[in-house]
Amino acid sequence: MNRLLPHPGLSVLLVAMWMVMVNDLTFGTLFLGLVFGIAVPLFTAPWCPGRPNVRFVPGAAYVGLVVWDIIIANFQVAAIILFKPTRNLRPAWLNIPLNLTTPEAITVLAGTISLTPGTVSADVSACGKFLLVHALHAPDPASEIAKAKARYEARLLRIFA
Amino acid sequence: MSAGAPWAEALVSALIVLGGSFALIGSWALVRLPSLMERLHGPTKASTLGLGALLVASVAYFQLIEGKWTTHELLVSVFLFVTAPISANLIAKVHLHRLRLGEASEAVGPAGTQPPPAPGVEWATHQAPHEGSAGDLQGD
Numbered sequence: 001m002n003r004l005l006p007h008p009g010l011s012v013l014l015v016a017m018w019m020v021m022v023n024d025l026t027f028g029t030l031f032l033g034l035v036f037g038i039a040v041p042l043f044t045a046p047w048c049p050g051r052p053n054v055r056f057v058p059g060a061a062y063v064g065l066v067v068w069d070i071i072i073a074n075f076q077v078a079a080i081i082l083f084k085p086t087r088n089l090r091p092a093w094l095n096i097p098l099n100l101t102t103p104e105a106i107t108v109l110a111g112t113i114s115l116t117p118g119t120v121s122a123d124v125s126a127c128g129k130f131l132l133v134h135a136l137h138a139p140d141p142a143s144e145i146a147k148a149k150a151r152y153e154a155r156l157l158r159i160f161a
Numbered sequence: 162m163s164a165g166a167p168w169a170e171a172l173v174s175a176l177i178v179l180g181g182s183f184a185l186i187g188s189w190a191l192v193r194l195p196s197l198m199e200r201l202h203g204p205t206k207a208s209t210l211g212l213g214a215l216l217v218a219s220v221a222y223f224q225l226i227e228g229k230w231t232t233h234e235l236l237v238s239v240f241l242f243v244t245a246p247i248s249a250n251l252i253a254k255v256h257l258h259r260l261r262l263g264e265a266s267e268a269v270g271p272a273g274t275q276p277p278p279a280p281g282v283e284w285a286t287h288q289a290p291h292e293g294s295a296g297d298l299q300g301d
Contacts, residue, residue, distance in 0.1 A: 017239075020232040074183060074210035077202060081190045091199050091272040114246030117206040120198070121246070122253035125278035126288040132275055134253065136194075136202040 004038065006045040009054060011037040052104040058159045065155070069116050077117040080137050092141045094119070094133040096148055105160040106131070112152050119148070165226030173226070176218035183211030196270030197256050201249055208245045213238060254286045261287060 005011055018033035019025065080089070100106050106128070110121040113133055123132040138144045187207025194200045216234035223231045259267040260274060278284060 017236065020236050023230075023232050070209050070213075074206055077206055078183065078186045081186055081193070081203065086193070086195050089195070089199070089271065091270060093272050093275045095276055095278060110250070111242075111246040114205060114249050115209055115242060117209065118202060120201050120205060120249050120253060122198075122250065122275070123257060123284040123286045126283045126285045127278070128285075130278035130282070132278070132284055134198045134201070134272060136199055 005041065007041040007048070007051060009056075010041045014040055052102060052160060055159050055161065058155065062155050062159060065151075066112055066115065069151075073117045077136060080118075084137070090137055090139045092135050092138040092144075093122075094135055094138065094141050094145050094148075096131040096133055096145050096153075098129050098131055098153070099149075100153060100156055100160065101128075102160055103128075105156050108160075109152055109156055113148060119144075169221070169225035173218050173222045176214050176221065180211050180214030180218060183207055183214065187211060196268055198253065198270045198272060201252060205245060205249055208241055212241060257284065257286050 015030075015033040015037040018036055019029060022029045022033075098106060098109075100109060106124060110124070110131060113119045113121045113131070118136045119133050121131055121133050124130070125132070133148070135141070135144055184207045187203045187205075190203025190206070191200050194203065216238055220231060220234050223229050256267065257275065260269065275284070
């Protein structure tokens with residue numbers, strides 16, 4: 001089982017993406033999708049030896065939460081861009097200490113922070129324990145850091161447990 | 162364009178106007194914000210809700226007016242969500258490098274220079290991955 005499907009999650013993702021791309025629900029496309037879903041992880045397995053442990057139900061809930069946050073934050077940032085004068089803008093660098101340890105989890109956190117408008121992740125520390133984030137308007141950097149940790153990192157710690 | 166129900170056309174139009182407005186606000190942000198790091202926030206916005214609304218409008222158009230399901234929009238948004246943070250991250254990293262090299266054209270933004278992560282530790286951009294560091298890939 002492990003030898004034929006080194007990354008079962010990736011296989012499922014590839015089949016799903018193939019079906020979405022062809023936009024056609026027939027046995028033929030499903031079969032071709034399965035061929036890709038099995039062959040691609042099999043032939044790329046030597047380059048990705050680790051297999052991150054992902055819990056799918058909290059993962060799906062996390063995607064929903066992030067999409068909701070993106071919609072809300074878009075309106076907030078639009079208001080800042082349109083109505084807040086530059087002299088009242090308080091951009092800041094946030095130095096977020098990380099409890100996440102795996103590269104996959106840190107990448108997802110950094111991507112989430114970049115996608116939610118108002119924050120862009122710029123860099124990770126050489127030791128992998130801090131994330132450098134630029135915030136467009138953060139009058140209180142400490143509370144922004146606490147919010148990102150409580151809202152996103154705590155959930156990712158459970159997803160990548 | 163085949164004629165659909167008026168409410169369907171109104172819905173699709175409203176979504177297109179919403180998406181276009183966010184793309185416009187994102188572009189306006191590029192003009193009016195003070196420095197590079199602030200300007201980075203504009204395009205990330207246009208590419209999330211602005212394009213998201215346009216893609217929902219596309220799905221709604223094909224479903225409500227042409228009577229077909231399309232799923233390509235889902236794939237577009239997935240690829241966009243995967244790639245948008247990477248380009249923003251690369252621009253930010255180039256900015257950090259140029260600040261460190263002291264290039265005259267690179268202005269320090271109102272946020273100042275970035276603080277070091279911790280005493281004795283550097284940001285990864287300024288330190289190439291070496292054996293045993295977090296950026297060192299296994300088995301290379």
